[in-house]
Amino acid sequence: MRGLVRETELTPAHLVYPLFVEAGLSGRSPIESMPGQDRLGLDALAAEARELRALRIPAVLLFGLPPEKDEQGSGAWARDGIVQQAAAILKDAAPELVVIADVCLCEYTSHGHCGLLWPDGTVDNDATLPLLMETAVSLATAGCDIIAPSDMMDGRVAAIRAGLDQGGFSQVPVLSYAAKFASAFYGPFREAAESAPAFGDRRGYQMDPANARMALDEVLTDIDEGADMVMVKPALPYLDVLRRVRDAVDVPVAAYNVSGEYSMLMAAAERGWIDRDRAIDETLTSIRRAGADMVITYHARQWAERH
Numbered sequence: 001m002r003g004l005v006r007e008t009e010l011t012p013a014h015l016v017y018p019l020f021v022e023a024g025l026s027g028r029s030p031i032e033s034m035p036g037q038d039r040l041g042l043d044a045l046a047a048e049a050r051e052l053r054a055l056r057i058p059a060v061l062l063f064g065l066p067p068e069k070d071e072q073g074s075g076a077w078a079r080d081g082i083v084q085q086a087a088a089i090l091k092d093a094a095p096e097l098v099v100i101a102d103v104c105l106c107e108y109t110s111h112g113h114c115g116l117l118w119p120d121g122t123v124d125n126d127a128t129l130p131l132l133m134e135t136a137v138s139l140a141t142a143g144c145d146i147i148a149p150s151d152m153m154d155g156r157v158a159a160i161r162a163g164l165d166q167g168g169f170s171q172v173p174v175l176s177y178a179a180k181f182a183s184a185f186y187g188p189f190r191e192a193a194e195s196a197p198a199f200g201d202r203r204g205y206q207m208d209p210a211n212a213r214m215a216l217d218e219v220l221t222d223i224d225e226g227a228d229m230v231m232v233k234p235a236l237p238y239l240d241v242l243r244r245v246r247d248a249v250d251v252p253v254a255a256y257n258v259s260g261e262y263s264m265l266m267a268a269a270e271r272g273w274i275d276r277d278r279a280i281d282e283t284l285t286s287i288r289r290a291g292a293d294m295v296i297t298y299h300a301r302q303w304a305e306r307h
């Protein structure tokens with residue numbers, strides 16, 4: 001009877017699983033700050049892709065750990081870049097698996113910021129845009145199905161859309177990290193992706209957690225610039241923002257249940273302070289209830305294995 005009257009549905013079809021791919025790694029290597037999550041070597045990807053499909057998880061979001069970093073972040077658009085290679089392997093092993101590629105420079109820059117820097121260490125927004133365009137085209141060329149810019153530079157969606165269209169990828173959609181807050185909950189990810197800024201922080205280009213109207217404004221701007229789908233990140237501390245976005249737009253909405261949200265729950269479960277499986281169910285359901293069409297979550301595998 002509960003099933004008959006349930007308002008919110010959660011199935012594996014709603015989940016996106018983030019993957020960290022590390023150059024030079026063979027097999028898997030556990031991420032200490034995210035119990036149950038691994039970095040994967042290229043040789044582990046084909047099996048991973050097939051297992052995710054067997055679990056009916058439709059999509060992955062790819063992050064790369066390049067062999068080396070530089071001032072510009074040139075590993076982001078290298079033809080044989082780590083994500084480019086990973087995408088090709090995943091699509092070959094499981095063609096129907098949707099590969100979403102994160103687009104940003106912070107995993108590839110020696111300073112760990114999301115764009116090029118002025119001499120004073122602040123980010124040069126406009127000079128970064130052509131590099132993001134080039135990265136997006138390179139990822140689409142490698143077979144990525146959806147391009148997801150997370151850098152938060154102003155004007156990036158329009159630049160990436162134009163780059164994709166000119167490059168012959170007008171059918172490749174853009175999922176923009178439209179409302180991305182400057183959050184403490186990204187901590188474990190930065191260990192996982194080795195992308196912590198070497199100095200300063202990202203508050204110059206990520207959003208103030210206090211501002212929901214501004215988040216809506218960012219979302220509408222990105223849609224105006226050509227975003228086909230938009231994201232709210234993190235999820236749990238921003239369910240109200242998610243609901244407001246859902247009510248305001250007609251495009252698909254994604255929510256990113258980020259590393260800190262994951263690790264917090266897993267740490268409490270490890271100590272026996274909460275029931276892990278029930279807490280995961282409730283977390284993912286709440287994000288769907290707040291309006292997310294897709295939930296990007298490190299729990300995706302664990303959840304799908306039980307359902």
Ligand SMILES: [Zn+2]
Pocket residue numbers: 104105106107113114150151
């Ligand atoms: Zn970044």
